[in-house]
Amino acid sequence: MLLSGKARLAGVIGWPVAHSRSPRLHGTWLDRHQIDGAYVPLAIAPADFAASIPMLSRIGFVGANVTIPHKEAAFAVCTSLADSARRAGAVNTLLFQNGEIIGSNTDGIGFLGNLRAHHVDPSAGPALILGAGGAARAIGAALLDAGTAVTFCNRTRERADHLASTLTARTLDWSQRHAALADFALLINTTSLGMTGQPPLEMALDRASPAMAVADIVYTPLQTPLLAAAARAGLRPVEGLGMLLHQAVPGFAAWFGVTPSVDEALYRIVAGDLLG
Ligand SMILES: NC(=O)c1ccc[n+]([C@@H]2O[C@H](COP(=O)([O-])OP(=O)(O)OC[C@H]3O[C@@H](n4cnc5c(N)ncnc54)[C@H](OP(=O)(O)O)[C@@H]3O)[C@@H](O)[C@H]2O)c1
Structure with missing residues (x-):
């Protein structure tokens, strides 16, 4: 793992979030590409969601994924929305760029x-x-x-x-x-x-x-x-697990500047205990 004081930060916001496989998925890509960055679970309660997003952007996060129960609330906090988010009526990917909160939906x-x-x-x-x-x-x-x-x-x-x-x-x-x-x-x-x-x-x-x-x-x-x-x-x-892997690609590319690939090895790592 490469993690310096200049590391780029992203994460997944949910409530609860402990079950999320996204940290494992993005962590694998960060390792594969030797990127100076981290992707962390962010357990944020619904009452704190709206206030926490601008704060994340101010403290240096480059973006985040948004999962249950925040996908509709995320729509409301964005300052700019991609067509995918408007069509889906919900946001699952945030990009913080030039003071904007840009929302898209990659499902x-x-x-x-x-x-x-x-x-x-x-x-x-x-x-x-x-x-x-x-x-x-x-x-x-x-x-x-x-x-x-x-x-x-x-x-x-x-x-x-x-x-x-x-x-x-x-x-x-x-x-x-x-x-x-x-x-x-x-x-x-x-x-x-x-x-x-x-x-x-x-x-x-x-x-x-x-x-x-x-x-x-x-x-x-x-x-x-x-x-x-x-x-x-x-x-x-x-x-369905393949959908989770593929929906994560655009966010990773936007935050960390590399388009990662989805392959069998990645599937096995993220599936982890599900494969039994
Ligand atoms: N693979 C992935 O990457 C991925 C991505 C997103 C979501 N998911 C999964 O997809 C599922 C749906 O997610 P969502 O966000 O769309 O949830 P949601 O908005 O809560 O919708 C749930 C849907 O399930 C139906 N439903 C629930 N219990 C039912 C029952 N007993 N009989 C018939 N229909 C029932 C609901 O019907 P009513 O309208 O009648 O209540 C509703 O249409 C979840 O399991 C989630 O984990 C997977």
């Missing part, structure tokens, strides 16, 4: 990067997105921008309808998700179903077309019940 680009790494063309056909939360919006916007037709399907239909009207997409009722599967080339789980401690996501994958790719953005566990079912059905599974 969509990270999702597309991970699809491509799995040899899945994002524009190969219509996508069915399960969920209508923050991640669904960022991914939906990125797919629409890539020219893919998007349908949102959420337990709470009104949230899907609202999202679809904001982004110009379609919606389906939660109960219709099985019957409609054959119409899609890509299925994406952005709900928390399938996460460790949560019920699995029930999907009748036998109704899918054989070429369908099935992406799950949940990555604890690495292989969710949905991904295991997709593999058993002969469909193409796309796991």
